[in-house]
Amino acid sequence: MIAATQENIGMLLALYNRMVMIRAFEESAIELFAKGLITGSTHPCIGQEAIPVGACSALEPDDLVLATYRGHGAAIAKGADPRYLMAELLTRTTGCCKGRGGSMHLCDKEKGFLGTNAIVAAHIPIAGGVALSCKLRKTRQVVLCFFGDGASCEGEFFETLNMSALWKVPLVFICENNGYAISVPTSASQATPDIADRARGFGIPAVSIDGNDVLEVRARTSAAVAHARQGYGPFMIECKTVRWERHSAFSAGRYENPEEAQRWKKVDPIPRFAQRLLEMGATVEQLNTEEVVARAAIQQAVEFAMDSPLPEPESVYEGIFAKPGT
Amino acid sequence: MAVMTMREAINQAIREEMQRQPELVLLGQDIGAYGGTFGVYRGLFEEFGPERVRDGPLCESATVGFGLGLAISGMRAVVELEFMDFVTLAMDQIVNQAAKMHYFLGGQVTVPLVIRTPIVSRMGMGPQHSQSLEAWFMHVPGLKIAIPSNAFDAKGLMKTALREQNPVLFIENVKLYGTKTEVPEEEYFIPFGQARILRPGKDVTLVAISGTVPEALAAAEQLERDGISVEVIDPRSLSPFDTAMLVGSLQRTGRMVITHDAYRTCGVAAEISQRMMEEAFDYLNAPITRVTGLDVPIPSGHLHVTVVPDQNRIASAIRGLMS
Numbered sequence: 001m002i003a004a005t006q007e008n009i010g011m012l013l014a015l016y017n018r019m020v021m022i023r024a025f026e027e028s029a030i031e032l033f034a035k036g037l038i039t040g041s042t043h044p045c046i047g048q049e050a051i052p053v054g055a056c057s058a059l060e061p062d063d064l065v066l067a068t069y070r071g072h073g074a075a076i077a078k079g080a081d082p083r084y085l086m087a088e089l090l091t092r093t094t095g096c097c098k099g100r101g102g103s104m105h106l107c108d109k110e111k112g113f114l115g116t117n118a119i120v121a122a123h124i125p126i127a128g129g130v131a132l133s134c135k136l137r138k139t140r141q142v143v144l145c146f147f148g149d150g151a152s153c154e155g156e157f158f159e160t161l162n163m164s165a166l167w168k169v170p171l172v173f174i175c176e177n178n179g180y181a182i183s184v185p186t187s188a189s190q191a192t193p194d195i196a197d198r199a200r201g202f203g204i205p206a207v208s209i210d211g212n213d214v215l216e217v218r219a220r221t222s223a224a225v226a227h228a229r230q231g232y233g234p235f236m237i238e239c240k241t242v243r244w245e246r247h248s249a250f251s252a253g254r255y256e257n258p259e260e261a262q263r264w265k266k267v268d269p270i271p272r273f274a275q276r277l278l279e280m281g282a283t284v285e286q287l288n289t290e291e292v293v294a295r296a297a298i299q300q301a302v303e304f305a306m307d308s309p310l311p312e313p314e315s316v317y318e319g320i321f322a323k324p325g326t
Numbered sequence: 327m328a329v330m331t332m333r334e335a336i337n338q339a340i341r342e343e344m345q346r347q348p349e350l351v352l353l354g355q356d357i358g359a360y361g362g363t364f365g366v367y368r369g370l371f372e373e374f375g376p377e378r379v380r381d382g383p384l385c386e387s388a389t390v391g392f393g394l395g396l397a398i399s400g401m402r403a404v405v406e407l408e409f410m411d412f413v414t415l416a417m418d419q420i421v422n423q424a425a426k427m428h429y430f431l432g433g434q435v436t437v438p439l440v441i442r443t444p445i446v447s448r449m450g451m452g453p454q455h456s457q458s459l460e461a462w463f464m465h466v467p468g469l470k471i472a473i474p475s476n477a478f479d480a481k482g483l484m485k486t487a488l489r490e491q492n493p494v495l496f497i498e499n500v501k502l503y504g505t506k507t508e509v510p511e512e513e514y515f516i517p518f519g520q521a522r523i524l525r526p527g528k529d530v531t532l533v534a535i536s537g538t539v540p541e542a543l544a545a546a547e548q549l550e551r552d553g554i555s556v557e558v559i560d561p562r563s564l565s566p567f568d569t570a571m572l573v574g575s576l577q578r579t580g581r582m583v584i585t586h587d588a589y590r591t592c593g594v595a596a597e598i599s600q601r602m603m604e605e606a607f608d609y610l611n612a613p614i615t616r617v618t619g620l621d622v623p624i625p626s627g628h629l630h631v632t633v634v635p636d637q638n639r640i641a642s643a644i645r646g647l648m649s
Binding site for chain 2: 095098101105122125128132159160163166167320
């Protein structure tokens with residue numbers, strides 16, 4: 001486990017900053033959706049911030065990440081600028097995908113964030129192909145693929161477990177097991193309690209961990225990334241967490257067991273990490289500063305997005321095909 | 327000028343580009359030493375090895391997904407789907423992912439991915455191995471579709487496909503693999519969106535796609551003896567589509583018959599017909615006629631010949647139009 005040196009405190013405070021930033025981003029997204037400023041839908045990851053922040057903190061800057069429609073947190077954790085992400089949620093021309101993708105399609109290639117995807121599990125084999133590319137080009141990059149418990153029931157998940165193990169590609173599967181696929185609880189969808197067991201069935205080493213402990217996620221991912229980078233093939237980390245909010249801001253009702261939600265709020269990863277940081281020597285002032293800075297960044301992101309223009313109607317035909325030479 | 331089969335022409339195009347582009351990788355099943363289901367890859371495994379000619383497990387969806395992942399991260403991939411019917415197993419990766427990714431990610435990635443698949447419409451292989459499903463993909467923005475009918479076109483179109491930065495569905499036809507044409511020794515490219523007049527004529531325009539092309543040419547031959555001059559046009563690619571050449575031909579002939587092996591309802595012929603209505607209605611001397619596969623599950627064995635158009639059905643439709 002990480003020693004509480006002053007140097008480490010700085011790094012750990014940066015993780016805290018990112019977690020708060022994601023929380024604030026998602027709270028703003030819900031608010032903007034309620035005001036009718038986000039059309040379509042938006043899928044918050046409130047309560048799950050420890051997973052993307054912990055996992056992405058274990059990567060080198062040029063490592064690559066693919067994630068799901070509930071992937072705002074992964075994008076921020078990989079270093080994407082929240083201004084361009086928020087502008088994308090509001091489908092403005094300044095958005096990271098030029099206002100074409102919206103909440104479910106975020107991307108920042110420069111930062112190694114190769115996109116979120118709105119079809120459950122479809123990005124998993126794509127991540128496998130990206131990892132194969134890294135292996136064939138001998139770049140020593142590792143690919144992280146976030147997915148949920150719902151995706152773990154899709155055929156493409158199993159196909160990719162097989163192919164990635166067969167070809168020993170540098171791919172780390174990060175399962176965000178938040179207990180629900182829209183309204184269906186894992187008790188009604190999973191034949192075995194641990195999704196990690198499925199990876200083991202393909203000879204892929206796997207662990208099931210507390211996904212609300214950012215340092216645990218970070219430590220386990222570091223080991224998995226080292227395994228993949230050394231050429232030993234894929235690894236799976238199943239992070240058990242809980243979805244606080246509805247499936248999406250668009251969803252009709254609350255499906256979760258309210259008692260369970262209350263139970264999980266007690267293990268909110270952000271105050272839990274704050275407590276840990278205080279025990280490790282951080283000060284209340286330091287935590288407050290990080291919180292203020294992170295929330296200010298998101299406030300600026302919202303203002304930037306709101307001030308940005310919407311795309312012109314005639315631009316709808318632009319960018320269907322890449323032009324020659326691109 | 328060498329004479330070669332369409333199978334050899336496709337093979338040659340891929341071999342040349344594999345030699346030129348070290349980042350080009352082939353994915354599929356039975357593509358290694360076996361040489362591809364219908365032998366298109368013969369010799370490639372021996373020349374380029376298992377890293378680049380990658381035999382893989384039977385999972386069409388993840389195979390296309392891996393190909394797409396390679397394509398968006400500095401490589402180029404060709405995925406072979408063994409029969410066109412099997413596209414159903416990879417529809418999401420083709421339709422929701424490959425076709426749209428450049429657009430929905432705001433141009434941050436390009437998708438140099440070719441999906442090759444053969445139509446096996448004329449071999450009596452039954453309802454799950456005989457379908458011509460090209461219309462499904464013409465319906466989807468973001469895909470390019472090549473559908474050659476001879477060796478010359480197949481090589482030039484495959485060369486173009488392998489330099490594309492966009493996903494290409496490359497539809498072949500098993501019945502045509504063994505047919506031969508001249509193929510130039512020097513390198514050449516056929517752009518997408520350019521149809522080709524295979525036989526000039528003045529009385530009727532006959533648009534033929536993939537497996538119906540030899541039947542269309544035979545029908546034209548047959549009709550010439552009756553004094554009917556038929557212009558046979560092969561669109562060669564469906565997306566983009568050369569509407570202009572068809573309009574030009576229709577302006578000269580005043581009549582059009584469209585033939586394909588695919589099902590009649592919502593087939594490519596319906597789309598072509600509507601485009602002609604929109605752009606050349608005033609030139610029509612007769613209604614546009616379709617000669618297509620029947621709207622039935624394609625039966626195994628001998629009965630399949632009833633389903634796909636032959637030269638007599640095509641000729642009879644044209645005679646009906648002329649009388």
